[in-house]
Amino acid sequence: MERKIGKYHWLWAFILLASGLMAQEVQLTARSSRTSVGLDEPFRITFSSNARGGELSAPNFEHFIVVSGPYSSQQTQIINGSMSFSRELTYQLVAQEEGTFSIGPATLEAKGKRYESNTLTIQVKAGVQRKRSSSPEKSVGFEVDILSSKKEVYVGEPIVLLFSATLFEQVRDLNMLQSPNFENVLQQQLDFEQQSRRERVGARNATILDFDKRLIIPNKPGTLGGQELKITGAVQKPTGRRDFFNMPLMRWEQEVATAKIPAVTIKPLPSPKPEAFSGAVGELELVRELSRTSVNGDESITLKLRIEGAGNFNTISVPELIPPQGFDLYDPKFNEKIRYSERGVRGFKEFEYLLVPQFKGQFILPKMQWIYFNTKKGAYETITLEETTLTVTGDALEEAAATDGSNMPKAQREVSSIDNDIRYLQEVNEDRTHGTQPLLWVWVVFGAVVLGWLLQLVSFHPRKKSPEAARAAIKKEINTAWKSNHPDAVDQMLNALEGALVRRGIAKEHISLSALQEVLGPELAAQTIDLIERLQLALYAPNAVGSKEEWLNEFNALWEQL
Numbered sequence: 001m002e003r004k005i006g007k008y009h010w011l012w013a014f015i016l017l018a019s020g021l022m023a024q025e026v027q028l029t030a031r032s033s034r035t036s037v038g039l040d041e042p043f044r045i046t047f048s049s050n051a052r053g054g055e056l057s058a059p060n061f062e063h064f065i066v067v068s069g070p071y072s073s074q075q076t077q078i079i080n081g082s083m084s085f086s087r088e089l090t091y092q093l094v095a096q097e098e099g100t101f102s103i104g105p106a107t108l109e110a111k112g113k114r115y116e117s118n119t120l121t122i123q124v125k126a127g128v129q130r131k132r133s134s135s136p137e138k139s140v141g142f143e144v145d146i147l148s149s150k151k152e153v154y155v156g157e158p159i160v161l162l163f164s165a166t167l168f169e170q171v172r173d174l175n176m177l178q179s180p181n182f183e184n185v186l187q188q189q190l191d192f193e194q195q196s197r198r199e200r201v202g203a204r205n206a207t208i209l210d211f212d213k214r215l216i217i218p219n220k221p222g223t224l225g226g227q228e229l230k231i232t233g234a235v236q237k238p239t240g241r242r243d244f245f246n247m248p249l250m251r252w253e254q255e256v257a258t259a260k261i262p263a264v265t266i267k268p269l270p271s272p273k274p275e276a277f278s279g280a281v282g283e284l285e286l287v288r289e290l291s292r293t294s295v296n297g298d299e300s301i302t303l304k305l306r307i308e309g310a311g312n313f314n315t316i317s318v319p320e321l322i323p324p325q326g327f328d329l330y331d332p333k334f335n336e337k338i339r340y341s342e343r344g345v346r347g348f349k350e351f352e353y354l355l356v357p358q359f360k361g362q363f364i365l366p367k368m369q370w371i372y373f374n375t376k377k378g379a380y381e382t383i384t385l386e387e388t389t390l391t392v393t394g395d396a397l398e399e400a401a402a403t404d405g406s407n408m409p410k411a412q413r414e415v416s417s418i419d420n421d422i423r424y425l426q427e428v429n430e431d432r433t434h435g436t437q438p439l440l441w442v443w444v445v446f447g448a449v450v451l452g453w454l455l456q457l458v459s460f461h462p463r464k465k466s467p468e469a470a471r472a473a474i475k476k477e478i479n480t481a482w483k484s485n486h487p488d489a490v491d492q493m494l495n496a497l498e499g500a501l502v503r504r505g506i507a508k509e510h511i512s513l514s515a516l517q518e519v520l521g522p523e524l525a526a527q528t529i530d531l532i533e534r535l536q537l538a539l540y541a542p543n544a545v546g547s548k549e550e551w552l553n554e555f556n557a558l559w560e561q562l
Helices: 002-007 009-022 415-421 430-457 467-483 489-503 513-520 522-540 548-561
Strands: 028-032 043-049 055-057 064-079 082-095 099-103 107-110 113-116 120-124 142-148 152-154 159-167 171-176 185-189 195-201 204-218 222-224 228-242 248-260 264-267 281-290 294-296 301-311 327-329 333-341 344-357 361-365 368-374 379-385 388-393
Touching: 028 120, 064 228, 064 248, 142 228, 142 248, 159 171, 159 228, 171 204, 204 222, 281 379, 467 489, 467 548, 489 522, 489 548, 513 522, 522 548
Parallel strands: 152 264, 281 368, 294 388
Antiparallel strands: 028 043, 043 082, 055 107, 064 082, 099 120, 107 113, 142 159, 159 204, 171 228, 185 204, 195 204, 222 264, 228 248, 281 301, 301 344, 327 344, 333 344, 361 388, 368 379
16 A cells, blocks of 8 residues: 555645646736836846736837847746746837836736736936947947938939948847838838948947948928937857856847938929929930831831939839821830939839831821929929931832821721732642652651761860950950940940959959959959949940940950959
8 A cells, every 4th residue: 555655656746736836826027127227228028927828918118119029938846846837028128218117017818817917117317328438348339320322302312321330349130120210201121232341440440331221212392310210239248257268258238229310301393393294303314216217018116215314213104105107006015124222223114115017108206205303403304305207118008098187097908908918828739749748758857867977977176265265255246246336235345344353253243342452453443343333324224325435445454454
């Protein structure tokens, strides 16, 4: 009997302890790591409960921003036969303004009842903020600056905000706690590769990291900016202890930096606005390109109507084409290529039309006018595309008929012309075709066998060009394309320069002035990056190409040195 009781001793003990734990009264408490904090000083709020089940909900952290969390944990302990259980929910917060604020109670729904924690009071003082000091332990790990591409713009003129962090320590996980909240603006986060550089800031070495870029297009006049943003990051700090090898032990501490968006004045567009003004703002061009102006009846014309340059491409619309008479006009194809950078928004938008002639004769492509606001001149400008004469020849079409008051042709293509189009069909002797078809296949198979046999006998050993010969061939090809105004000349020159830099060990996606200076030196690097940027702009805006002879001479001089 004693053995039997001993055998189940631990089982009975566990049951009794569990029953006692279940009988415990549910408790929910809140505590703070600090009751007095600075504006940019993170602190922790922890909610603890001894209930195993139920849903634990945090309060609304008004006047505070959640830096990280929630982090949950739970623990079970048995001390001297007494079992206890606890679970915690932890948040890391930072204050948004000075003053004394209350953090309301957390709530727990368990066993059909609702439980509340105690209320916390937090005093926020500006004087408690950490200030930079010569002591590494007390110095801030990083600071953040926000740079604006312009200080004064017109409505619709783009602004680029660059977020740059100065890192004095090892920092990771930089993150904005809240995005810029502007009214009456179009905001877009730009995709770009983070860039870093080493600089001397005061008496300390620091790393300057550009970590975020935003495009802002204001829709109404006023003043933009002045808003403060909080950025958090984990900073590596020494613990004051050392490991087995006498190396200092480090830990990651959360820090918060405050950056102020610089004020930008948004000026209204001058009044009165022209009636035909559609809202385009910037330094823009309207271009109309024709693949040809004289065609035969069985040919077509490709027409491109394009807006290019720098401006508010997010809201620009390509004007509607006024079609010429005597042509069938098909639904256009839309093309666009837009690039966002510190210089603003550059690129183009275009409609590509297909014009198919209906009649012979001469037809007028009507004159077009387009109005936009030139931010460089501060005035409205009208771009006029003059009328163009289109000539249609060929026997496949009839002459254009007389027109009525609406200037639309009365006659369409005659049925006889359609009949002429299909006269190439001829009668075929089916008996003769079937009789010669097997013989034809025999000769085709025989010829293929002989050709394959000859290819096996012949070995090709193409000579591989030397690097000097390959470079000379590329240069010759580009010079030929450039002088003949080939449409891909700009693209070929840009690809050649980028390929040469890749062979020098600079990855295409890492081409920048600092990277080029390390390999080519300051003078050659400046010349190279300047020509590459002009070529990239020319891809988006073909009319931006300046003196073609000058660009070609610059390329030839650089090509000999790369």
